[in-house]
Amino acid sequence: MKETSLRAILPDHELVRMYEQMVLCREFEESCAEQYTKGHITGFLHLYSGQEAVAVGSTHALHKDDYILSAYREHAQAIVRGAEPRRVMAELFGKATGICKGKGGSMHLFAPELAFMGGYAIVGGQFPIAVGLAFASKFRKEGRIAACFFGDGAVNQGTFHESLNWARLWELPVLFVCENNAYGIGTSVERSSALADIHKRTCGYDIPSVRVDGMDVMAVHAAVKWGAEWVREQNRPYLIEALTYRFRGHSMADPGKYRSAAEVELWKARDPLPAFAIRLIEEGIVTQAELGAIKQESIAIVQEAVTFAEESPWPEDGSVWEDIYA
Amino acid sequence: MPEMTYRDALNLALKEEMRRDPSIVVWGEDVALYEGSFKVSRGLLAEFGEERVLDTPISENTIIGVAVGAAMGGLRPVAELMTVNFALLAMDQIIDHMTKIRYMFGGQVNLPMVIRAPGGGGSQLAAQHSQSLETYFMHAPGMRVAYPATPADAKGLLKTAIRDNNPVMFLEHELLYNSKGEVPDDPESLVPFGKCDVKRSGTDITIVAYARMTILALQAAEELAKENISCEVVDLRTLAPLDAETFVASVKKTGRAVVVEECWKTCGLGGEIATRIYDGCFDSLRAPVRRVSGLDVPMPYSRKLEKLCIPQVADIVAVVKETMAAKY
Structure with a gap:
């Protein structure tokens, strides 16, 4: 079967933008790893490398004011939505110029002006919050949906089941997107879920769902585009399971002994970045030289972000007491 | 001043505030059709309709989490936990989310929400339904905790709680619901927080x-x-x-x-x-x-x-x- 031409789906500039963002996210995450090794980034650090197709494909399929919520591997989600890389990096450095003034760190990015409603670090914590945002949107007749991203591990939390039931019962516009990267830290889906086909879990709640190749940015885009519009029109939840893979460990502290090098290599061979680049070149949307320029531009943005973070001031001591109460 | 019960004072506070502010929504287990286990939400469904007064599944953690999200989205939810004992099922949303969100997100969002929770002992309900968990909540920075003794304070504090831009854990004592006292009928008569x-x-x-x-x-x-x-x-x-x-x-x-x-x-x-x-x-x-x-x-x-x-x-x-x- 012949693949649909990319140009039939999106204009050139948006396709290029999507690729740029995938590269930017990859460069950003790899730079984070370096800064962590240098001790500039501390605490927990969960990197997104390998999963870029999910954030980029999804975000471009959503309306700009649709809510996005995610877990703690969310740098890319925030950046693709429009958060400035320098302010995200500054947050990771714990600086006053960070997107959350250095109070949240890697796991708690937040940008309400972009409808990016947070990174949450208790597995499954974001489900009911997404349902509540969808309720508010429906109540206020805003027409925005809540796109709730989560990992495969989160589907065994009570909040997943409570929230699916609730969203369907109250007929709320929530798009659940499972980024199934095959492991909850070191425990595989097969070793944690009685039903490893996560998308089938919605049967008990009368919620339709689909599984999609999460390494293919256009497949993700198509699924989210269809799903988001269905959710918006029907005022009902929908679930997408994107099969993806993280190239790095769960966090920087993870030596990754639970998976074989061969398995990692197999997935790296399906890296969403070169796969998308090849299609862009094949269709004459970019040239090889332009791809190189995109990479150089991303490296420059990330370097500038690191410099900004390094040079930014630490938070004032007095700020420790600020922001607790309105 | 009219005399009324602690229960009716709370009920009146809810009604007055809901009349004043259309962004206030109420939900919880059996709060709408059944009008609340302790009848504090009596008449709300009839007056404000099913868009604003909603029964929920028995999912306490999600009852609170949905309120957190709705508050983030511009509403003023008042979520009822049937009793404070069930707050223990919701501690993740209460402590990990509700009280942390404003701070960990750098003060970029307010959560104007109230959790109403009847509690206390004295009704021979045994170990799981008689707890006084007030210190569990006052221990955590990021929320207000009110616990009125009289009908007048019940009304005035609940109104303040609903108007506050912070999350409030509003505790009610089950043995006080039938207690009577004079209650100001001025809808603008509020009782301030942080004043003994x-x-x-x-x-x-x-x-x-x-x-x-x-x-x-x-x-x-x-x-x-x-x-x-x-x-x-x-x-x-x-x-x-x-x-x-x-x-x-x-x-x-x-x-x-x-x-x-x-x-x-x-x-x-x-x-x-x-x-x-x-x-x-x-x-x-x-x-x-x-x-x-x-x-x-x-x-x-x-x-x-x-x-x-x-x-x-x-x-x-x-x-x-x-x-x-x-x-x-």
């Missing part, structure tokens, strides 16, 4: 209490007055913020203090209050601060045993007399 109420003036000793314990403290004070012991009863009204200024000023005047708490004694409210008194007016004290507390046991069912576990008027009277008699 001196419910009885006295000169010999200060009794610091809250919620139902305030009522018992007032009864004890009445008995003690017959023996010429003049008690000042300070009702905390809100546990967070805690108005130490008022009770410390009272103890400075009387020189003695007893704290009455329904919760377990260990790591209880009384320990905190006593420390604030020691910090604030050690030099004025003429006796150590004493606590009258719930016993450190899971609540037994038998009413004979249950009575032992909850502070009684006689216990307060006894500890006040001991404190008065203490020679230092």
Whole structure:
């Protein structure tokens, strides 16, 4: 079967933008790893490398004011939505110029002006919050949906089941997107879920769902585009399971002994970045030289972000007491 | 001022606020059609309709989490937990999310929401339905905790809670629902947070209490007055913020203090209050601060045993007399 031409789906500039963002996210995450090794980034650090197709494909399929919520591997989600890389990096450095003034760190990015409603670090914590945002949107007749991203591990939390039931019962516009990267830290889906086909879990709640190749940015885009519009029109939840893979460990502290090098290599061979680049070149949307320029531009943005973070001031001591109460 | 029950005062507060502000929504288990387990939400569905008054599944953690999201999305949800005991199922959303979100996101969002939760012991409901968990909430920075003793305070504090831009844990005592008192009918009459109420003036000793314990403290004070012991009863009204200024000023005047708490004694409210008194007016004290507390046991069912576990008027009277008699 012949693949649909990319140009039939999106204009050139948006396709290029999507690729740029995938590269930017990859460069950003790899730079984070370096800064962590240098001790500039501390605490927990969960990197997104390998999963870029999910954030980029999804975000471009959503309306700009649709809510996005995610877990703690969310740098890319925030950046693709429009958060400035320098302010995200500054947050990771714990600086006053960070997107959350250095109070949240890697796991708690937040940008309400972009409808990016947070990174949450208790597995499954974001489900009911997404349902509540969808309720508010429906109540206020805003027409925005809540796109709730989560990992495969989160589907065994009570909040997943409570929230699916609730969203369907109250007929709320929530798009659940499972980024199934095959492991909850070191425990595989097969070793944690009685039903490893996560998308089938919605049967008990009368919620339709689909599984999609999460390494293919256009497949993700198509699924989210269809799903988001269905959710918006029907005022009902929908679930997408994107099969993806993280190239790095769960966090920087993870030596990754639970998976074989061969398995990692197999997935790296399906890296969403070169796969998308090849299609862009094949269709004459970019040239090889332009791809190189995109990479150089991303490296420059990330370097500038690191410099900004390094040079930014630490938070004032007095700020420790600020922001607790309105 | 009209006289009404604590229950009706809460009900009136909800109605007045919902009439004033269309962004207020109410949900919880059996709050709409059934009108609430304790009938605090009586008439809300009829007046405000099913868009604003909603029954939920029995999913406590999600009841709170959906309220967090709705508050983030511009509404003012009032979520009812059928009893405070079930808050333990929702502690992840209450503590990990509701109280943290504003801070960890750098103050970029407010969560104007209220959790209403009836609680307290004394109805022979045994270990899982008789808890006094107030300290669990006041321990966590990021939320307000109110716990009224009288119908007037119930109405005024709930209205303040609903108008506050912070999350509020609003505790209600199950044994007070039928208690009566005068309640201001002015819809703009509010009771501020962080202000104790001196419910009885006295000169010999200060009794610091809250919620139902305030009522018992007032009864004890009445008995003690017959023996010429003049008690000042300070009702905390809100546990967070805690108005130490008022009770410390009272103890400075009387020189003695007893704290009455329904919760377990260990790591209880009384320990905190006593420390604030020691910090604030050690030099004025003429006796150590004493606590009258719930016993450190899971609540037994038998009413004979249950009575032992909850502070009684006689216990307060006894500890006040001991404190008065203490020679230092």
